[in-house]
Amino acid sequence: MRASVPVLLLVILICRESYEAKAVSKVGKVAMLPPRGWNSYDSFSWVIDENAFLYNAEILSKRLLPYGYEYAVVDYLWYRKNVNGSSANAYGYDTIDPWGRVYPDPDRWPSSKDGNGFKEVAQIVHKMGLKFGIHVMTGISVQAVNANTPILDVDNGGAYRKDGQTWRARDIGLKNMTCKWMDKGFMSVDTSLAAGRAFLRSLYRQYAQWGVDFVKLDCVFGSDLDAKQILTVSELLQELDRPVVLSLSPGERVTPSMTDGISNHVNMYRITSDDWDKWEDVVAHFDVSRDFAAANKIGAEGLNGKSWPDLDMLPLGWLTDPSVQQGPHRKSNLTLDEQKTQMTLWSMAKSPLMFGGDLRHLDDSTFNLITNPTLLEIDHYSSNNKEFPYVFSTKIRKNRLRTLAQRFMSLDHENNGENNMLSTSNCKDEKANRWLVSSFNRDLDQICWQFDANSTDVKSYCLYKRKSLQTLAEGIKCKQETVETFQLLTSPAANTCLGISVNRKLSASEMRSVSLHPCKRNANARWGLIHNGTLVNLISRLCAIIVPKKANMDAGGIRSWIATGRRGEIYLAFFNLYNEKTKISTKVEDFAKILKGNFSSNCSYDGREIWTGKQFYMVNDTLSMMVEKHGSALFVLTCHK
Numbered sequence: 001m002r003a004s005v006p007v008l009l010l011v012i013l014i015c016r017e018s019y020e021a022k023a024v025s026k027v028g029k030v031a032m033l034p035p036r037g038w039n040s041y042d043s044f045s046w047v048i049d050e051n052a053f054l055y056n057a058e059i060l061s062k063r064l065l066p067y068g069y070e071y072a073v074v075d076y077l078w079y080r081k082n083v084n085g086s087s088a089n090a091y092g093y094d095t096i097d098p099w100g101r102v103y104p105d106p107d108r109w110p111s112s113k114d115g116n117g118f119k120e121v122a123q124i125v126h127k128m129g130l131k132f133g134i135h136v137m138t139g140i141s142v143q144a145v146n147a148n149t150p151i152l153d154v155d156n157g158g159a160y161r162k163d164g165q166t167w168r169a170r171d172i173g174l175k176n177m178t179c180k181w182m183d184k185g186f187m188s189v190d191t192s193l194a195a196g197r198a199f200l201r202s203l204y205r206q207y208a209q210w211g212v213d214f215v216k217l218d219c220v221f222g223s224d225l226d227a228k229q230i231l232t233v234s235e236l237l238q239e240l241d242r243p244v245v246l247s248l249s250p251g252e253r254v255t256p257s258m259t260d261g262i263s264n265h266v267n268m269y270r271i272t273s274d275d276w277d278k279w280e281d282v283v284a285h286f287d288v289s290r291d292f293a294a295a296n297k298i299g300a301e302g303l304n305g306k307s308w309p310d311l312d313m314l315p316l317g318w319l320t321d322p323s324v325q326q327g328p329h330r331k332s333n334l335t336l337d338e339q340k341t342q343m344t345l346w347s348m349a350k351s352p353l354m355f356g357g358d359l360r361h362l363d364d365s366t367f368n369l370i371t372n373p374t375l376l377e378i379d380h381y382s383s384n385n386k387e388f389p390y391v392f393s394t395k396i397r398k399n400r401l402r403t404l405a406q407r408f409m410s411l412d413h414e415n416n417g418e419n420n421m422l423s424t425s426n427c428k429d430e431k432a433n434r435w436l437v438s439s440f441n442r443d444l445d446q447i448c449w450q451f452d453a454n455s456t457d458v459k460s461y462c463l464y465k466r467k468s469l470q471t472l473a474e475g476i477k478c479k480q481e482t483v484e485t486f487q488l489l490t491s492p493a494a495n496t497c498l499g500i501s502v503n504r505k506l507s508a509s510e511m512r513s514v515s516l517h518p519c520k521r522n523a524n525a526r527w528g529l530i531h532n533g534t535l536v537n538l539i540s541r542l543c544a545i546i547v548p549k550k551a552n553m554d555a556g557g558i559r560s561w562i563a564t565g566r567r568g569e570i571y572l573a574f575f576n577l578y579n580e581k582t583k584i585s586t587k588v589e590d591f592a593k594i595l596k597g598n599f600s601s602n603c604s605y606d607g608r609e610i611w612t613g614k615q616f617y618m619v620n621d622t623l624s625m626m627v628e629k630h631g632s633a634l635f636v637l638t639c640h641k
């Protein structure tokens with residue numbers, strides 16, 4: 001019995017990665033302002049073809065380029081056959097050259113025939129006055145590893161040889177680091193091997209030859225963090241004679257300190273998982289963008305220029321659905337107020353603005369929103385951008401963020417009426433290490449969350465661990481810690497286990513939720529308890545936390561951001577995250593607390609609110625406005641001496 005039970009072990013690296021010093025650039029500056037453009041993902045998922053792409057690019061150049069939207073970006077799987085059986089995590093449908101490199105599927109991208117790759121598409125896009133971008137996945141394709149293709153040596157045009165050996169895909173592919181949401185598709189490569197770096201060089205040299213100006217690199221950041229690959233790609237881009245913008249995606253559960261040593265090697269990096277047209281996804285961006293602003297990450301040093309925390313594409317206008325094999329077919333689900341809130345937050349946080357809707361069906365309301373002159377001015381040229389905590393609402397809070405709360409699993413039972421929810425957090429988060437194990441009966445252990453870190457009452461909230469016969473291996477200092485993994489039940493008699501859905505891209509709000517699955521042997525539902533009291537999920541590498549429902553529901557409320565303009569103006573945004581119209585107010589005297597020397601106490605500040613066009617005057621130095629449910633107000637305040 002014992003020998004027949006497969007053991008799933010979770011191996012955790014304890015040592016920190018050390019980052020190498022940055023090389024000096026040879027090419028021109030890029031991304032000195034947050035980049036803007038159009039990306040195919042929100043409207044085409046992965047099924048876009050050459051015609052549809054160039055049609056969108058043409059409209060981009062005519063209508064949006066005058067507003068700074070200059071990058072036309074093909075999102076993922078441009079090398080995958082769009083046929084029956086194929087899908088976003090299917091195996092065996094990718095077009096791969098003899099050197100193990102993907103190239104555009106000639107059925108969808110006819111100009112890529114005869115080894116042309118994206119050359120012709122890039123040329124046409126450049127003639128339109130635009131820049132050309134592509135999405136790429138981590139490392140090497142699983143197909144190339146299985147075919148064990150040789151590696152191209154770009155210096156001699158033949159197979160890469162070193163130490164008397166011809167190196168092949170299997171020598172460099174890291175099977176322990178497959179992309180979490182596309183495990184049949186791609187895996188990291190070992191960049192500590194010269195052959196691994198040679199393979200990546202063969203990719204990026206080819207992208208440069210095609211005329212690529214922008215690379216969106218996926219599955220190396222967030223929960224798929226591969227800092228070595230990011231730094232290697234960044235170095236390879238500096239070997240090129242053309243500047244290429246480096247964008248990382250997605251970035252679920254990142255914190256500002258996690259991006260130290262990475263942000264300065266790239267130009268933009270996502271700070272959330274995918275953003276779709278759901279109100280909860282918009283809400284999920286407030287805390288994290290506040291934290292990156294407070295850490296001075298906006299417009300910090302980057303690769304050949306600056307770097308920008310990226311709040312993701314704008315899913316507005318005519319869209320498709322996440323994870324489908326279908327082009328645009330529906331309108332954005334966000335209300336106009338929610339869309340304005342999204343554009344206002346993205347601009348106040350100086351995010352890159354990548355429009356996601358199908359430009360062939362660009363309606364006037366969407367066009368006006370994404371080209372709003374005040375928002376575009378703020379996004380590019382404002383300074384001192386940060387959350388402004390000195391706002392108050394006079395409304396009694398009745399309908400708190402029910403919809404957000406409902407995304408969390410409710411764990412109500414027999415807990416002194418206390419209403420708690422299971423959610424996930426980054427394992428580095430101090431609040432995640434509250435789990436203790438205690439014996440319950442012969443077959444089950446309890447794993448209990450301590451609401452009060454100092455309390456000895458470990459039974460605050462308990463999950464039940466299915467005992468197994470494996471022993472816990474001792475951690476070896478500064479090497480690896482091997483931890484037994486197990487399944488978790490919400491009650492001793494439950495036949496469903498806690499798990500986290502992976503293998504597809506989760507949206508920003510979905511990232512926070514845990515679900516119940518039948519207790520099979522799937523790895524998504526396996527957890528490990530680490531010595532420091534964190535409870536980590538084997539696949540997602542996220543840690544479980546218990547959130548009191550009240551605290552969670554209070555997470556919404558009202559928010560505000562402030563920034564200063566090029567001509568001394570003050571930009572102030574109010575956001576109403578409640579489900580009802582709310583009066584939001586602030587005192588002008590509080591501006592000085594945030595803006596310090598950029599605020600003149602000798603002024604009387606008057607202004608205009610941009611959505612209503614109304615002129616505003618302070619009454620007793622208080623600025624107030626009724627803001628619609630999920631809506632925003634944006635004031636441009638100027639000083640009158």
Ligand SMILES: *[C@@H]1O[C@H](CO)[C@@H](O)[C@H](O)[C@H]1NC(C)=O
Pocket residue numbers: 084
């Ligand atoms: C793909 O599947 C659909 C539905 O099953 C079928 O109608 C269609 O003929 C198939 N196409 C090909 C090329 O096999």
Ligand SMILES: *[C@@H]1O[C@H](CO)[C@@H](O)[C@H](O)[C@H]1NC(C)=O
Pocket residue numbers: 011174176177190
């Ligand atoms: C995967 O394996 C490589 C080499 O064997 C090792 O350097 C790396 O740390 C491993 N990664 C993980 C996440 O275990």
Ligand SMILES: *[C@@H]1O[C@H](CO)[C@@H](O)[C@H](O)[C@H]1NC(C)=O
Pocket residue numbers: 276277278321322333
């Ligand atoms: C958008 O709304 C429709 C119904 O109104 C729903 O079927 C669909 O799932 C929603 N899409 C997203 C991405 O939320």
Ligand SMILES: *[C@@H]1O[C@H](CO)[C@@H](O)[C@H](O)[C@H]1NC(C)=O
Pocket residue numbers: 012013014427428429430431432433530532534
């Ligand atoms: C707990 O330990 C793991 C493994 O060493 C580590 O990755 C994580 O950051 C730690 N978390 C906390 C909150 O100490």
Ligand SMILES: *[C@@H]1O[C@H](CO)[C@@H](O)[C@H](O)[C@H]1NC(C)=O
Pocket residue numbers: 452453454
């Ligand atoms: C726990 O105890 C320490 C030391 O007595 C104290 O500083 C800390 O504030 C306490 N924490 C809580 C959450 O009560």
Ligand SMILES: *[C@@H]1O[C@H](CO)[C@@H](O)[C@H](O)[C@H]1NC(C)=O
Pocket residue numbers: 383384595596597598
């Ligand atoms: C005013 O803002 C600028 C950035 O725009 C900042 O560098 C400067 O330190 C601020 N001045 C004061 C006195 O806070």
Ligand SMILES: *[C@@H]1O[C@H](CO)[C@@H](O)[C@H](O)[C@H]1NC(C)=O
Pocket residue numbers: 600601602
């Ligand atoms: C503000 O006014 C006071 C007195 O009215 C004056 O001394 C001070 O220089 C003024 N400051 C600015 C920044 O104009």
Ligand SMILES: *[C@@H]1O[C@H](CO)[C@@H](O)[C@H](O)[C@H]1NC(C)=O
Pocket residue numbers: 619620
């Ligand atoms: C402004 O302040 C004055 C004097 O303190 C007070 O009488 C008045 O009601 C205030 N106005 C408003 C609109 O709050």
